[in-house]
Amino acid sequence: MIDDTDRKLIELLTRDGRRPYTEIAQQLEVSEATVRTRVARLQELDILRIVALCNxxxxxxxxxxxxxxxxxxxxxxxxxxxxxxxxxxxxxxxxxxxxxxxxxxxxxxxxxxxxxxxxxxxxxxxxxxxxxLLELFKDYSWVGLQQSAGQNPT
CATH class of the missing domain: 3.30.70.920 (Lrp/AsnC effector binding domain/regulation of amino acid metabolism (RAM) domain)
Known part of the structure; x- marks a missing residue:
């Protein structure tokens, strides 16, 4: 299960997967170690994959x-x-x-x-x-998650 911090982390990484963990930690008001641990956990669970997209x-x-x-x-x-x-x-x-x-x-x-x-x-x-495809205008597969990343159990 993911929580609100995970959801915010995913949202930040969907905008820029190369964003430094120190910057993410500041925005989330957690430690860099927390960001690193959470990213690793989300990757292990196959919830998150950081890739470069090209057209x-x-x-x-x-x-x-x-x-x-x-x-x-x-x-x-x-x-x-x-x-x-x-x-x-x-x-x-x-x-x-x-x-x-x-x-x-x-x-x-x-x-x-x-x-x-x-x-x-x-x-x-x-x-x-x-x-x-003849022309590609947008291909950010996970952009739809920005307002609702992950299930909210409540």
């Missing part, structure tokens, strides 16, 4: 979103197979018309074709809706 389109890469329907297999099993693919950087089970949502980045169109072929060959993959 793959500005680097000349292809970015694709796939919505996948599964038949005759468990969506969770298919999702685990998709997560093993090097070009795939986001896999989620969902509700609605499709069972699985993935985001992938490919260096060029040839690699994108290879990815699509590999996904189509996976056991259980029935249908795929493909969306190739």
């Amino acid at each position: 793959p389109l500005t680097l000349g890469h292809q970015s694709v979103r796939l919505m996948i329907s599964v038949r005759d297999h468990s969506p969770r099993a298919v999702a685990k197979n998709l997560a093993e693919m090097a070009m795939v950087n986001h896999v989620a089970l969902g509700t609605g018309a499709r069972d699985i949502y993935i985001e992938a980045t490919c260096r060029d169109l040839d690699q994108l074709v290879t990815l699509l072929d590999d996904v189509r060959r996976l056991p259980g993959v029935a249908d795929i809706d493909e969306l190739v």
